[in-house]
Amino acid sequence: MTDHQTPLSDDELLSAYLDGELAGDDLARAERLLAEQPGSRQLLDDLRTIRDGLRALPGGQLGEDFPQRVLRKAERQLLTESQVSAAIPAAHSPARWRNKRPWIYAAASLAAGLLIAVVSWPQRSMKAPASAADHPAADKFAHHAPASSSPASMYPAAAAKPTIVPAPPENQTGLQAALAQWGFNSQDANEIVDQLSASQKHEQPASETPPLIVWSLAVSPDALEHEGLERVLVRNELRVVEQLPLRGETTLAVDAASATRPAVKLSVAGASAIHPPVMAVLATGSPQQLDATLADLRSRSDTFQQVTNLGRQSLPAGGRTAKRKSSLALQPGQASGGQGQAKNQTPTEAKNAPRSRSLGEVQGPAEMVLFILRRAEPTSPATTSESGKAAKPAADKD
Amino acid sequence: MNDEQLIDEALAGNSAAFGRLVLKYQDRLYHAMTQILGSAADAEDVVQESFVQAFLKLETFRRSALFYTWLYRIAANAACTLARRRRPARSVEQMREAAVEPADRGESPSGRLERAERAAQLEAALARLPQEYREALVLREIEGFDYGTIAGLLDLPIGTVRSRLFRARMQLREHLKELDPSEPPKGLAAPTSPTNP
Numbered sequence: 001m002t003d004h005q006t007p008l009s010d011d012e013l014l015s016a017y018l019d020g021e022l023a024g025d026d027l028a029r030a031e032r033l034l035a036e037q038p039g040s041r042q043l044l045d046d047l048r049t050i051r052d053g054l055r056a057l058p059g060g061q062l063g064e065d066f067p068q069r070v071l072r073k074a075e076r077q078l079l080t081e082s083q084v085s086a087a088i089p090a091a092h093s094p095a096r097w098r099n100k101r102p103w104i105y106a107a108a109s110l111a112a113g114l115l116i117a118v119v120s121w122p123q124r125s126m127k128a129p130a131s132a133a134d135h136p137a138a139d140k141f142a143h144h145a146p147a148s149s150s151p152a153s154m155y156p157a158a159a160a161k162p163t164i165v166p167a168p169p170e171n172q173t174g175l176q177a178a179l180a181q182w183g184f185n186s187q188d189a190n191e192i193v194d195q196l197s198a199s200q201k202h203e204q205p206a207s208e209t210p211p212l213i214v215w216s217l218a219v220s221p222d223a224l225e226h227e228g229l230e231r232v233l234v235r236n237e238l239r240v241v242e243q244l245p246l247r248g249e250t251t252l253a254v255d256a257a258s259a260t261r262p263a264v265k266l267s268v269a270g271a272s273a274i275h276p277p278v279m280a281v282l283a284t285g286s287p288q289q290l291d292a293t294l295a296d297l298r299s300r301s302d303t304f305q306q307v308t309n310l311g312r313q314s315l316p317a318g319g320r321t322a323k324r325k326s327s328l329a330l331q332p333g334q335a336s337g338g339q340g341q342a343k344n345q346t347p348t349e350a351k352n353a354p355r356s357r358s359l360g361e362v363q364g365p366a367e368m369v370l371f372i373l374r375r376a377e378p379t380s381p382a383t384t385s386e387s388g389k390a391a392k393p394a395a396d397k398d
Numbered sequence: 399m400n401d402e403q404l405i406d407e408a409l410a411g412n413s414a415a416f417g418r419l420v421l422k423y424q425d426r427l428y429h430a431m432t433q434i435l436g437s438a439a440d441a442e443d444v445v446q447e448s449f450v451q452a453f454l455k456l457e458t459f460r461r462s463a464l465f466y467t468w469l470y471r472i473a474a475n476a477a478c479t480l481a482r483r484r485r486p487a488r489s490v491e492q493m494r495e496a497a498v499e500p501a502d503r504g505e506s507p508s509g510r511l512e513r514a515e516r517a518a519q520l521e522a523a524l525a526r527l528p529q530e531y532r533e534a535l536v537l538r539e540i541e542g543f544d545y546g547t548i549a550g551l552l553d554l555p556i557g558t559v560r561s562r563l564f565r566a567r568m569q570l571r572e573h574l575k576e577l578d579p580s581e582p583p584k585g586l587a588a589p590t591s592p593t594n595p
Contacts, residue, residue, distance in 0.1 A: 008560075019538065054524070054539040057517055061425050062445065066446075067417035070420050070453065071417055077450060
């Protein structure tokens, strides 16, 4: 090696010799050192032993499902990016997205629920009587939210920064309107919507109505956004279908009814805000994925201080015209951290409150799980253990 | 199908082709990032994010470089960003636990334990190196890149790469002595012929 003007030290020369990166005079000098000096031979032996040790370090494996996790995340990010792009007209380039059309289609197919959430969230948010800024807990969420909030952001802070999507024209669906906002022309938007519709029809056999599992999560006040539920769901490949802050009485109604095809519809009764905010997230996945998710959540007790299984709601298969309804009443202490918000509602308010508000329809063959998220109360000195760490609440059994 | 063909397929909209690229390189990148970051969980996050960025920016990939070196550069940037935000958090004990692999057939429990302990010591010593030394060492010893490739990846002159590798090795040797002063530097494999570099 002749890329240096000053001679290398003996030791540095031997290091380069070990790498086979010497030539000419340097190589001859290294070989002379090794032949004449026992100390040089010892150093080379040491360096070689270290090298062999480094090369033999055990490497972990990410598993055969890792590519799917990457692709799912990329697809979700692609959707987020498209939304950001639409929000910045100067940077907006429909042609760019047209070039990525195959990926957009794939992303749209996989994340149909996500798209629906993007469209419906602002409408709900605009009706909110109180903003997240009114709630200290919501500010805390906002502090941890990423700069480019995902449309799938799990926490109530997202409600404080709604993306205003105008009401769609009569001949457009909400999804079509959103796609138009993102720069698709009407033909492209129709194509995507048709594809989604076909996909949903294909995925949802007419006679199947999946059961609903409900888990309540108390999230640490100190948890970082990226350590939140979304990360766990992505890691375990659960598909987020819908999410929004719960309001009013913590009563969820699960309907298995539809005039055209069975579906599960979640509704929340009541109108007043819950303090602190409580979030509902509906996701789907296979039983194995749900098991893995539950184990994952419980292994992250620093973030999810309490994971409670509130039960499983098995629904009867819905007929084409029969309307069946099962109610799942959540105790205030379970879903809202024991604040008893429903009690703060006057009888008049309760009477005038909307009877129900749809959270979304769920289509899919997998099991469904509804996460009820609330912020755990900050640890008080009385509940702090001697080591200074918060005492971990016991997790319930499945 | 080689990398070029898989990239062409992916750019044409076949995301499964990109999935095959991920499967091909995920463990290699994960191994390198684990050693650089000193945390398997952080490494997994960085690897996942790197592949996501590669997927999203695939159309900007110039074929003059190998796909893996391009991917590695993305991962290295992500790792640097993460490392700036965090401090090494793993204890030697955690590293020892992480180093334990499933039992090999024919290896005695004591042999397995000894190997795991040696790996843990080496990882602990590696974690004590400055980031730039650790990265150079990982690129050379774990990735197997030559000086020219490392210089290109790190945007450094070859002389600086050589110097960093030398200093990294000498510091690693000292750290290993501190961790176990009764023993010479430990590797996992027996020394080979002294005349064979």
